[in-house]
Amino acid sequence: MKLNDKEIYSAIAKARKSKNISQQEISRMTGIIQADISRIENGKANPTINVITRLADALGISLNFSIDN
Template identity: 45%
Template structure:
């Protein structure tokens, strides 16, 4: 994924998480992804798999394509 793509996913994920009033810790519990890793993802500093993106999108209730489409 390009840096631009990571940045877009990161920003949209954070916005979706906050819109659901979820903390990173709560998202961590819902997905099984460690909170420090979620922090890295939301800052666009992590390389993540498609499976991880799908788990995160599902947990915040947003279709994955909406987190990736400009």
């Protein structure tokens, strides 16, 4: 199954909410501006892999992906 961007961003939001972490808290944990986190979770941003990795690390979730031609 391949996930699209919005599914990835939704999974990040779901993980954050399931751990009862606010956007402000994860902002402090990652150094990512809260407004940017909101845009990412709502699919209105195009974050880098680095940003997604920082969010995943802060949430204790792993990223697994592959690049296909």
